[in-house]
Amino acid sequence: DQQVKQxxxxxxxxxxxxxxxxxxxxxxxxxxxxxxxxxxxxxxTFLISISSIKDKNEDGRFxxxxxxSAKHLSLHIVPSQPGDxxxxxxxxxxxxSNYKLTFGKGTLLTVNP
Amino acid sequence: xxxxxxxxxxxxxxxxxxxELRCDPISGHTALYWYRQSLGQGLEFLIYFQxxxxxxxxxxxxxxxxAERTGGSVSTLTxxxxxxxxxxxxxxxxxxRAGLNTEAFFGQGTRLTVV
Numbered sequence: 001d002q003q004v005k006q007x008x009x010x011x012x013x014x015x016x017x018x019x020x021x022x023x024x025x026x027x028x029x030x031x032x033x034x035x036x037x038x039x040x041x042x043x044x045t046f047l048i049s050i051s052s053i054k055d056k057n058e059d060g061r062f063x064x065x066x067x068x069s070a071k072h073l074s075l076h077i078v079p080s081q082p083g084d085x086x087x088x089x090x091x092x093x094x095x096x097s098n099y100k101l102t103f104g105k106g107t108l109l110t111v112n113p
Numbered sequence: 114x115x116x117x118x119x120x121x122x123x124x125x126x127x128x129x130x131x132x133e134l135r136c137d138p139i140s141g142h143t144a145l146y147w148y149r150q151s152l153g154q155g156l157e158f159l160i161y162f163q164x165x166x167x168x169x170x171x172x173x174x175x176x177x178x179x180a181e182r183t184g185g186s187v188s189t190l191t192x193x194x195x196x197x198x199x200x201x202x203x204x205x206x207x208x209x210r211a212g213l214n215t216e217a218f219f220g221q222g223t224r225l226t227v228v
Contacts, residue, residue: 041221098211099212103155
């Protein structure tokens, strides 16, 4: 029973364009959401987060949007750069927990020069 | 060290054997987390240590799994009588405050293969 779903296993975009990575969740108790980036042979690194009291959080080229009614969040990267090529994981926590997270399976983003 | 260090980086073991996976967190970090990633899956929470508090072990999949953290620093994850379904990358992270966000850092993981 997957509570956090990333339905696109891969995404390919051109350098300079927007990358949009999507994530859906089923558990309405989730109130904290995070995105991680993972390069091969490295551990995941935290990218950006959003709590359920907000619908948008922006950090430089990265913006996360949260649609609670649709139980959907997305990560926008603008403009995309070749160095952004990595696997992106969506994760969710509940009850204010930001240590016991439920992760999606990840989306491999490839940014072509 | 500069980052979270895990050893070994790769481990192949026979079914039924016990294995120990080690995590050296960043010095001074009070919070330590173990997750694992099975092939084609997302990361799965295993256990969380925070300071001197009792660990949250709710993610350990069976009683064959145990973990300890000695002296508030190094942590060891032990899997007894390994099974093929235990094959995964085991990831450790640490942070100075609770939370897998800005201040948390993951190690490179231990890839465990049970044959």
